[in-house]
Amino acid sequence: MFVAACSSAPQKTAPSGRYPDDGELPKGDQGVKRKVGTPYKVAGVWYHPKEDPGYDEVGIASWYGQDFHGKKTANGEYFNMNALTAAHKTLPLPTFVKVTNLDNNRSIILRVNDRGPFVPGRIIDISRRGAQLLGFDKQGTTRVRVQAVDEHGKPEKSSPRPQSVSTETIVTESLSDALPQAPVASTNDPVVISNETHYIQIGAYSQRANAEQQAERLLKFGHRALVEQTRNSNGTFWRVRVGPFVERLIAQQRLDRIVADGFYEARILSESVK
Structure with a gap:
């Protein structure tokens, strides 16, 4: 199925790429131009996209699915949870990668067309079908090796750089008004239902009108947010939050999508269930 681009003024919220078939490794331009991307900041952390044909890294992979099915990816394609695609923080869009599950030695080729995952310690977020294969x-996460390849699975360099373990090169900024962030559980831990609920907080505003405007922006991307009044020693604020989520993994998956939609200061906050 092909979707024609609108001939009138472009709509920022409308994906322009082709919707890939189930089980497909999307190839070609998919209706969008290849791009490296410019540096961007998520929750105080800077990421620097770059050409990296010798990319070869070991780290933790996660996967995403139903909540983002049919929505646009960072380069304007459609996300199909049953196609063979992935999200990465810095590789050009698209880039083909060979992903090997180091727990069982299975390997597949995926097309990177999205940004994420923005969770410490994770190097790639894979479509549900990719995670199944x-x-x-x-189990939600696993240890993988990720190598840049062409669409046929061949390394893009005859002598790739040595394999490395993920040690994300990031630049952080100290923000006096940064919101507190709950600690992230070990990526090797199983997903369990705890006595906590989790929210994605987009921001806290001194003016209610600003908070409601942000909530309206979120709704245009399919994220229904709450506007709640709160007080602290600095005064009264209105916070914009999405949730609650019982499982932190689901909150992390939604956070990746919210950030990809341009809400770069969003973060997860956890609260004890009373």
Whole structure:
């Protein structure tokens, strides 16, 4: 199925790329131009996209699915949870990668067309179908090796750089008004239902009108947010939050999508269930 681009003024919220078939490794231009991307900041952390044909890294992979099915990716394609695609923080869009599950030695080729995951310690976020083929869809995360390749699975360099373990090169900024962020559980821990609920907080505003305007922006991207009044020693504020989520993994997956939609200061906050 092909979707024609609108001939009138472009709509920022409308994906322009082709919707890939189930089980497909999307190839070609998919209706969008290849791009490296400019530096961007998420929750106080700077990421620097770049050409990296010798990319070869070991780290933790996660996967995303139903909540983002049919929505646009960072380069304007459609996300199909049943196609063979992935999200990465800095590789050009698109880039083909060979992903090997180091727990069972399964390997597949994926097309990187999205940004994320913005969770410490994770290097790639994979479509649900990709996670099924790699054999970790039931556990949520796994340890993988990710290598840049062409669409046929061949390394883009004859002598790739040595394999490295993920040590994200990031630049942080100290923000006096930064919101507190709950600690992230070990990526090797199983997903369990705890006595906490989790919210994605987009921001806190001194004017209610500003908070409601932000909530309206979120709704245009399909994220329904709450505007709640809160007080502290600095005064009265209105916070904009999405949730609650019982499982932190689901909150993390939604956070990736919210950030990809341009809300770069969003972060997860956890609260004890009373």
